[in-house]
Amino acid sequence: MKELFPMKQVNGFIFSMLLTVIALSVYFLDMSYSVALTILLVTAFIQAGVQLVLFMHAGESEDKTSIYTTTFYALSIALFTVFGSLLAMIWGYMF
Amino acid sequence: MEFFERFAIPHPSPLIYASMVAIGLVSIAIIVGITYFKKWGYLWNEWLTTVDHKKIGIMYIISALLMLFRGGADAIMMRLQTAVPENSFLDAQHYNEVFTTHGVVMIMFMAMPFIIGLMNFIVPLQIGARDVAFPRLNAISFWLFFFGAMLFNLSFVVGGSPDAGWTNYYPLASNEFSPSVGVNYYNWALQISGIGTLMTGINFIATILKMRAPGMKLMKMPMFTWASLLTNVIIVFAFPVLTIALVMGTFDRQFGTHFFTSMNGGMDMMWANLFWVWGHPEVYILILPAFGIYSEIISTFSQRNLYGYKSMVWSMVLISLFSFTVWLHHFFTMGQNAFTNSIFSITTIAIAIPTGIKIFNWLLTMRKGKIRFTVPMLYSIAFIPLFTIGGATGVMLGMASADYQYHNTMFLVAHFHNVIIPGVVFAVLAGFTYWWPKMFGFMLNEKIGKWAFWFLSIGFCLAFFPMYITGLNGQARRMYTYSEATGFGPLNLLSFFGAGLMAIAFVLIVYNVYYSFRHSPRNVGDDPWNARSLEWATHNPVPEYNFAVAPEVKSSEALWDQKKHGHKLFNKEYEEIHMPNKSGVPFIMGVLFFIFGFSFIFAIWLGVILSAIGIFACMIYRTFEQDHGFHISVKEIKETEEKFGGADK
Amino acid sequence: MKLDHSQPLEYSTDQNRLNILGFWIFLGAEIMLFATLFTSYFVYEDRIGSGPSGADIFEITPVLIETIILLTSSFTIGLAIHAMRINRTKAMTVFLGITLLLGAAFLATEIYEFNHYYHIGATLQTSGFTGILLTTLGTHGAHVTLGLFWGAMILIQIMKRGLTPQIANKSFIFSLYWHFLDVVWIFIFSFIYLKGMM
Numbered sequence: 001m002k003e004l005f006p007m008k009q010v011n012g013f014i015f016s017m018l019l020t021v022i023a024l025s026v027y028f029l030d031m032s033y034s035v036a037l038t039i040l041l042v043t044a045f046i047q048a049g050v051q052l053v054l055f056m057h058a059g060e061s062e063d064k065t066s067i068y069t070t071t072f073y074a075l076s077i078a079l080f081t082v083f084g085s086l087l088a089m090i091w092g093y094m095f
Numbered sequence: 096m097e098f099f100e101r102f103a104i105p106h107p108s109p110l111i112y113a114s115m116v117a118i119g120l121v122s123i124a125i126i127v128g129i130t131y132f133k134k135w136g137y138l139w140n141e142w143l144t145t146v147d148h149k150k151i152g153i154m155y156i157i158s159a160l161l162m163l164f165r166g167g168a169d170a171i172m173m174r175l176q177t178a179v180p181e182n183s184f185l186d187a188q189h190y191n192e193v194f195t196t197h198g199v200v201m202i203m204f205m206a207m208p209f210i211i212g213l214m215n216f217i218v219p220l221q222i223g224a225r226d227v228a229f230p231r232l233n234a235i236s237f238w239l240f241f242f243g244a245m246l247f248n249l250s251f252v253v254g255g256s257p258d259a260g261w262t263n264y265y266p267l268a269s270n271e272f273s274p275s276v277g278v279n280y281y282n283w284a285l286q287i288s289g290i291g292t293l294m295t296g297i298n299f300i301a302t303i304l305k306m307r308a309p310g311m312k313l314m315k316m317p318m319f320t321w322a323s324l325l326t327n328v329i330i331v332f333a334f335p336v337l338t339i340a341l342v343m344g345t346f347d348r349q350f351g352t353h354f355f356t357s358m359n360g361g362m363d364m365m366w367a368n369l370f371w372v373w374g375h376p377e378v379y380i381l382i383l384p385a386f387g388i389y390s391e392i393i394s395t396f397s398q399r400n401l402y403g404y405k406s407m408v409w410s411m412v413l414i415s416l417f418s419f420t421v422w423l424h425h426f427f428t429m430g431q432n433a434f435t436n437s438i439f440s441i442t443t444i445a446i447a448i449p450t451g452i453k454i455f456n457w458l459l460t461m462r463k464g465k466i467r468f469t470v471p472m473l474y475s476i477a478f479i480p481l482f483t484i485g486g487a488t489g490v491m492l493g494m495a496s497a498d499y500q501y502h503n504t505m506f507l508v509a510h511f512h513n514v515i516i517p518g519v520v521f522a523v524l525a526g527f528t529y530w531w532p533k534m535f536g537f538m539l540n541e542k543i544g545k546w547a548f549w550f551l552s553i554g555f556c557l558a559f560f561p562m563y564i565t566g567l568n569g570q571a572r573r574m575y576t577y578s579e580a581t582g583f584g585p586l587n588l589l590s591f592f593g594a595g596l597m598a599i600a601f602v603l604i605v606y607n608v609y610y611s612f613r614h615s616p617r618n619v620g621d622d623p624w625n626a627r628s629l630e631w632a633t634h635n636p637v638p639e640y641n642f643a644v645a646p647e648v649k650s651s652e653a654l655w656d657q658k659k660h661g662h663k664l665f666n667k668e669y670e671e672i673h674m675p676n677k678s679g680v681p682f683i684m685g686v687l688f689f690i691f692g693f694s695f696i697f698a699i700w701l702g703v704i705l706s707a708i709g710i711f712a713c714m715i716y717r718t719f720e721q722d723h724g725f726h727i728s729v730k731e732i733k734e735t736e737e738k739f740g741g742a743d744k
Numbered sequence: 745m746k747l748d749h750s751q752p753l754e755y756s757t758d759q760n761r762l763n764i765l766g767f768w769i770f771l772g773a774e775i776m777l778f779a780t781l782f783t784s785y786f787v788y789e790d791r792i793g794s795g796p797s798g799a800d801i802f803e804i805t806p807v808l809i810e811t812i813i814l815l816t817s818s819f820t821i822g823l824a825i826h827a828m829r830i831n832r833t834k835a836m837t838v839f840l841g842i843t844l845l846l847g848a849a850f851l852a853t854e855i856y857e858f859n860h861y862y863h864i865g866a867t868l869q870t871s872g873f874t875g876i877l878l879t880t881l882g883t884h885g886a887h888v889t890l891g892l893f894w895g896a897m898i899l900i901q902i903m904k905r906g907l908t909p910q911i912a913n914k915s916f917i918f919s920l921y922w923h924f925l926d927v928v929w930i931f932i933f934s935f936i937y938l939k940g941m942m
Contacts, residue, residue, distance in 0.1 A: 003834050006826055013819040020811060023934055027774045027804060036841075036942050044934040048927045055822045056923045062754060066304050067768045074772040077332050077419045078779030084439075085368055085783045088423050092435030228762045268838060293773060301766040335777035343784070352868050353793065354784075354874040360791030368787075369780065502827030677912070711893075717915070718897050 019043045019050075026077040101697055105255045105275045106188050115252045144677040146230035148215050149637055151237045153534060155212025156527070158241055160605075162204040165248065169197035169600060171594055174558070180579040190575035191258040192277070196251070199281065200210065202377070203288060204244040209523040210384045211295055212239075214323045217530060218299060220637065221317045223308030223646045223653075228301035230719075232677040236298065237290040237313035238685025240436060243288025246692050250280035254697065257602040258280040260573065262370060263344070265355035265363040270348055276696050277584060282345045283692035290336050296330030299323060308629065310648040317628040317651050318394075318401060319572025320406050322387025325415040326380050332419070333376035340369035348696060366430055371422035376656070378417040381515065385522030386453060389475045392529055393457050395626045396472035397464025400652060403456040410449030417446045427498045436495035443493035450486060459552025469624070470544035474498075474525035477552050478517045485506050485513030488563070503573075509559045514556050524551075524604065532623050533744035536636040537615040539607050547603035554596025561586035610621070627655040632664055640672045672727040684713045747909065747924035752829050753918035756909045767917045771924050778928050781880040785936060789850050789870040797938030801864060806857045809934050810850055811929065817846035818926035821919045828915060837899060839916070842921065844895045847888055851871045867903050877936065884932060894918055 026036040039087040052058050058067050104111055123164045129135055142150060172193050176185045185193060219227055227233050250256045255275035260269035268278045303324045307316065316324075344366065346352040353361035394401040401407065423431070423439035457479060466472065488510040492501050501507055531539050562570075577583050610615050621629045631655045644667040649656060658661035687709040693700025749754050755761055764766055789798070826841035858878070861867070866874045901911050 003829055003830060004832065009819065009822045011825060012822070013235055016815055017812075020933075022817065023938060026806075026938050033942075037939065040934040042940055043932050047930045048841050051809075051818065051927045051930075053358050055818060056920055061761070061764065062822070063304070063761070063765045063768075066765060070769055070772040071775070072776040073328070073416075074779075075591060077416075077776055081336070081372055081776075081779055082783045082786065082882060084420070084423065085372070086786055087438070088368055088429075088431055089362065089365060089787045092431040093429075094432050095430045128875060228766060297766055297769045297773070300769050301762055305762055305765060329774045332776045335773050336780045338778060339780040339784070341878075344881065346868070346875065350868060351869075352879075353872050354788070354875055359793030359795065359870065360788060361793075362787065362791060365784065365787055370786070372780070372783075715897060718894075719901065 008054060012050055016047055016050055019047045096290035096461075098404045101276070102253050104252065108186075108189060109534055110189070114274075118252060135731070139675075139678070139679075142719050143550075143682045144234075144679045146226075146234045146675050146677050146681075147639065148219050148227050148233060148506055149534070151233055152212045152214075154237060155208045155240070157216060158244060159205050159209035159523075161210060162200050162208070162244060163601065166197050166200035166205055167598060169193045169200065171284055171598055172589040173197065174587075174594040176575060177208075177577070179588060180581070181576050183575065183576075185575060187575045188258065191260075192256040192572070194573055195257045195260050195263075195277075195281075199257070199285070199630045200244075202261065202381070202417055203285060204240075206381050206519050207292065208240055208244075210326075210381065210519070211292070212383060213388070213523065213526050214299060214326075216534060217526075217630055218320055218323050219302065219306070220633065221320045221606075221628055222306060222311060223384065223629050223642055223648065224302060224306040225641050225672065226675065227298050228306060229298050231678055231681065232298050232680070234681035235684055236295040238681045239291030239294075240288045241690055242685040242689040243284045243286075243291065243692070245697075246287065247280060247284035248691055249693070250277055250284075254280070262367070264370075264376070265344070265347070265366045266357060268344065268348075268366075269356060274742060275617045279345070279348060279696040280319055280343045282348070283696055286338065286341045287688050287692050291332040292330055293338075296327040296334065299327040300331065303327075304562065304716050308646045308648045308653075311653075313601065314405070315651045316647065318390035318404070318407060319384070319387035319628075322390070322411060325411050326383045329376045329380050329415050329418060330385070333380065336369060337373040337735075340373065343369070346694075349695075350396060356733055357522070358420050367426050367429065368422075371425040372419075373427065375422040376418040378514075379414055381519045383414065385519050386411065388522045388526040389457065390476060391626075391628065392471045392475045393460050393600075395473075395529075396467045396469055396623070397461045398467070399464040400627070400655075401456070402459040402462075403452070405652060406452055407456055410452045413449045414446060417442060417449070417571075421446065424493055424495070424498070427495045433495075437502030440495040444490055447486060447493075454483060469528075470541055470548060471525040471529040471537070473545065473548045474521040474528075477548070478521050478525075481521075481552075481555070482514060485510060485517065488528060489514065504566035505562040505570045505572055508572045508716065509562035509566060510521045512559045513561075515558070515606065529624065530630075532619050532635050532638060534631060537611060538617065538619055538623060539611045539616050540615065543603055543607040543610060547600045547607065550596050550603060551600035552597075554593045554600060557593025558590050558716050559593070559726065561589045622654070627652040629653045629664075632657070638735050638739065640674065640732070643669060644735050669729045669732050671729060673724055673733065674727060676722055677726045680713050680717060684710060687713065753907060753909050753912035754828075756912075758910060760913040763913055763917060764920075767920055771920065774924060776884070778931070780853075780879075781876070781883060782931065782935065785876045785880050788876040789914075789940075791872040793871035793873075795874055796864070796866050797873065798877070798936070801861060801866050802937055802941050803860070804937075804941065806853050806860075807933065810853050810857075811933050812893060813853065814926050814929050815847050815910060817843045817850070818923055820846065821922045825919045826940070827909065828912060831907075833902065836907075836915075837889045837902055838898055840895060840902075844892055844899070847892050847895070847922075851888055851892070853884065854881065854888075857881075880932065880936065884925065884928055887928075891922055893917070 020043075023040060026039055052071065058064065058071070061067075113640075124587070129138060142154065145151065173190070176182050176190055210257060214235070215227070219225070255271070255277045257263065257277035257280055258275070259273050259278055259281075263278065265279055303316070303320060317429055341352040343352070347356065352648050353359040355361055355363045355366045357363055390407060413589060421433070421443045423438055424443045427436050427439075488506070492498055492507060492510055528539050528544055565586050568583070570581070570583050572578065619635060621634050623635070624631070629646060629648065632646060644665050646653065646664040647666055648664070649662060653662070653664060657664050687706045690702055691706035691710065692704060694700070749756065755764065820839050821843045824836045824843060827836040827839055858881075861874070861878070868875050868878050895918055898911065898914050902915070905911060
């Protein structure tokens with residue numbers, strides 16, 4: 001039975017639950033908007049990293065360079081799209 | 096009867112009735128012809144069910160040529176309408192429909208498939224692979240594109256064409272201002288063909304990354320393969336944006352949401368934003384492969400290796416990243432503050448740097464070269480100055496403050512045709528001529544090809560350079576007519592004349608195919624252009640399995656190494672070759688997607704549900720199917736190779 | 745078909761390795777798909793017209809249930825792949841089955857949630873904000889639904905044919921998909937729900 005529950009997976013699961021609890025603090029505790037948003041950003045991206053590396057085995061095969069390049073390329077374009085659009089439609093929009 | 100009324104054309108004219116008759120007659124003629132010559136079996140077995148990248152490539156190119164004439168007819172109608180002041184050949188509504196379909200057809204259903212067709216045919220050969228990574232998926236990509244294109248063209252005779260421009264801006268594209276089903280056609284035709292394109296992107300990245308010949312490191316890939324790789328990277332990350340934007344547009348028009356409306360929190364400019372987040376990378380999806388084609392051709396016909404290989408690659412990598420950071424320059428005048436516009440102005444102008452590097456590399460490749468002025472080379476040489484003019488006017492448009500003057504004028508129209516025609520159209524025609532013997536085993540006639548080239552280049556200059564002037568003088572784009580007092584008349588007439596010359600050029604190109612098919616000699620050998628890269632190391636036309644044994648490569652010019660430096664490409668013995676089976680499922684899925692799109696456009700929900708079930712049934716069939724392909728035996732390979740006279744390999 | 749026995753079953757043929765890389769590239773496209781939805785969500789977040797805002801309609805309980813269910817299912821699919829790699833086919837099917845059940849439970853909660861929104865007057869048509877909220881959640885939910893069918897097909901194939909290299913490959917790719925949906929949910933949980941409620 002024990003070999004079916006490897007430490008890596010179990011720890012990853014516990015860690016992701018922990019991150020969820022930390023994220024939840026922005027709801028249950030009283031804190032400023034910027035602190036709360038920072039907590040959310042940090043927990044969400046660590047959580048994504050845990051899934052990617054621990055659970056999805058992104059780095060295990062001969063293609064890990066391609067896989068990481070794809071992911072980071074997508075991520076950087078995604079962030080540029082999000083913030084560029086916010087700049088165009090809200091922050092920099094004058095009307 | 097009420098059910099059928101929705102299919103009526105809202106704004107009919109004799110032209111539309113004539114084209115209905117024409118479409119009907121052509122369809123009947125095709126069906127009768129195929130039946131008479133008993134070609135149904137051949138068509139189904141050899142083409143509709145094929146998963147061979149070479150045949151799929153050819154089908155892409157044929158479809159693209161058909162669409163070229165469809166979009167070209169639109170162009171001629173527009174130029175005819177504006178040739179003289181206050182012309183009444185088309186009314187405002189028809190003019191709107193014509194410039195909309197011209198844009199969509201030319202970008203989505205002509206330029207893209209032409210380039211994807213060349214990629215399909217050439218990339219696996221250039222990297223020494225047997226096929227693409229996912230041959231079945233490749234066939235699905237093609238059929239989704241094809242049926243998307245057919246769906247779009249159906250709008251002309253059933254229900255009415257889209258009329259809000261190829262950019263389809265809201266609120267003009269909303270139900271209120273575009274009440275016909277035209278924009279629904281736009282949404283679904285682009286959605287379906289877009290999904291196909293996305294799958295092509297995934298397929299080719301996997302192919303290029305994993306299936307290269309032994310020894311071909313990334314920095315030893317031919318330049319067209321590099322260009323294709325980066326193009327497909329852009330496709331994969333840009334097309335999902337279009338998918339979502341189209342879904343939102345569909346929801347607005349068909350389910351009454353408030354994304355792009357002006358009430359209940361809607362924001363019409365959000366469409367423009369999302370459209371261009373996809374739309375600007377789309378421009379580079381078109382131009383990067385063109386750069387790749389020019390690199391191959393210029394190096395071959397200058398008989399020198401490509402100057403600055405590494406800088407060529409890195410400039411394309413930079414372009415592929417930058418292409419996602421500039422979209423806002425399409426709507427500088429929307430109302431952002433100066434800070435926002437400045438950021439996007441800088442990123443826009445920065446793209447000129449890697450592009451400039453490439454221009455100099457091509458020039459330096461030609462320097463001291465022994466240039467052979469063949470048809471592909473003529474297109475490439477004409478491309479350099481013409482594209483530079485287009486690029487320079489692009490930098491002008493990229494300056495946000497100056498853009499307030501140029502925005503939405505004919506100056507812009509002149510600019511983007513000036514980059515797309517010498518950039519993309521010349522490139523695909525050059526590539527078409529260059530790789531033609533690879534596809535069919537004979538050459539296109541050089542003399543007719545040169546006539547076509549001159550007609551096209553001179554026609555292009557006459558058609559589009561006047562628009563720079565009328566644009567600066569204030570002629571707005573997309574206006575169906577103008578008064579005589581504006582003084583735009585003579586230059587527009589000149590434009591029309593230029594468009595006529597371009598039309599002659601395209602007729603000549605098709606005539607050239609016919610003429611060469613009849614008269615060209617068939618024994619052109621494997622390497623008729625004295626070329627340098629791997630695709631010319633196999634036979635013309637290419638056998639089903641591409642290479643009898645996998646080539647071994649040590650530079651980006653593998654064939655040149657073999658010819659000049661005694662490198663041996665083929666060192667192994669023949670082995671059994673594993674090939675994928677053909678399948679009818681991709682074609683059937685294409686048809687089902689067509690029915691799905693058509694039903695959705697007209698809100699026939701039964702059709703939507705049934706076709707969706709059909710699509711899922713195809714996917715379930717696929718997952719349970721046990722299809723391990725087939726093998727070509729060593730004996731068969733030997734026979735084929737001897738037939739081509741290449742048994743020594 | 746050349747089998748490479750030095751690698752796990754799902755990597756053992758050339759085509760298998762191609763499939764896995766191809767699916768990673770597809771996931772890159774999915775990142776952009778959801779990024780576009782998030783972009784739109786952030787733009788429309790405050791454009792509520794005469795409808796409710798996020799703070800008005802979000803409830804912590806169903807959201808928490810959904811999050812825990814999905815995180816757990818991501819854990820169990822990871823265990824399923826681990827079981828597959830140590831050749832415990834039976835255990836693998838059990839874990840895969842649990843994953844699918846959890847997926848169905850997630851979906852049921854989400855349907856409850858949508859129903860709730862509908863009854864308090866936050867529909868697709870209410871405002872720009874509710875429209876993009878339901879579209880984003882709905883796109884994720886549609887992915888989960890598709891995943892349920894896909895996983896069920898794989899389960900049937902394992903039971904019918906055992907673990908062949910092809911089926912192992914499909915299972916591994918399915919696990920990538922499922923983990924990815926979990927990642928997307930983390931972002932929905934953080935930047936739609938928690939950000940909306942804080």
